[in-house]
Amino acid sequence: MANLMVLMIDGVAADHYAQDKGRFPHFAALEARGFRIERLKSEVLGTSLPGRTSILTGVTADVSGVYGNKIWDGEVFRYANPDDIRVMTLPARAKAADMKVASIGMGMVRPDDTHIFHGPWWSGNFIQRARDAEAVPADASWLRVAMHVPGTEFEQVCADAGLPSKLPNIDMSSEAQKAMFGILADMAMFDWVGALAASPNAPDLILSEFLIPDIFQHNIGYRSDLAHWSVMQADAALGRIQRWLRSAGVEDEWNIAVLSDHGHSHIDKALQPQVILPGVRTQSEGGCLMVAPRDADELAMVTEKLAAFDVEPYPRTCVPAEMRDQVAIFVSPERISFEQDNLEATEPILPPKAVSSHGQRPGLPGDDRFALFAGPAVPQGSVAVAAATQVAPTLAMMLGLALDGFPAQPVFAPEAQVAAK
């Protein structure tokens, strides 16, 4: 059975890839010899941690437990973390099947489900300051991820490959240098993936991600020139991985999956929940707003105030069943998002800080993402649409793992030569 690398590129929409394919020559070359999902639907809700969790588990958010970047813990909306995932993940399944697993910067993977682990370069941002003397569980989980030391095998692979084993050393007091840190860290992660895949004792499964296209689009704009530059860096980084494989003569041994966690699209205005609903416990997830109402009266008040902005209640089916009476969900009209961080705001609706975003009303096409697969287990072809739940069983099948426990089917049948092995 061939090996598998899963390369998650944060926030590349289906339309973005389709319209700008010339900017993605390495992605397009994978597609030419492999399989494409033209419109891979996002998980509900369509934000980053649910998207990653869906790729890793193949179950919907009400089952995985990760239905937002933040989830309600009974007192507060806090960042979801890898220990919140309630089902077995792809790396855990592979490890249980005696496969060697590496996660190089992939969010929502537990270090203990791998043999080689480097935390995401952004994981420090997710470590919440404890509000009281006792640290909340989220701190411990993300701390474990952020502080994990990859270990001697990783160091040796880097040394043999002539690569640094540490993230770039950047002067974070300089805004210009700070802006470059993410892209350099993303490039470092993909170079590490390439070196590991080309090493003599390569993992069977490598998971990694390239985050910065999401940030550039949020800050500068969907398909803006700098967003283009950021995705071109992701494409170039895939090319570097393939160069590592070719140099080691192992290109034919690797299946590759390249996909996003969600799409991206233009945002015109941002509703300000902290102005519209002062004192209400809310969490903004793009065009969706989660509310933890204190009682039925507060929920009625929230529903009425949001209705004035054409914001509608949305079914709570993405929330785990036992939490559904505590968390309500609302969706905004298209091209309008929620932003609640501006505590100086006095207007209910403002120009958006994130001029492109995701997590819109579930099903809107801007949230659709791209997905490509190539390698010995992958037939040539394409499918117009696939559900988020189909990704993980497809990846499991490419690895040769059993498909029990996945509610959905893979997007393609394996190549005969692979299935026969």
Ligand SMILES: [Zn+2]
């Ligand atoms: Zn994302």
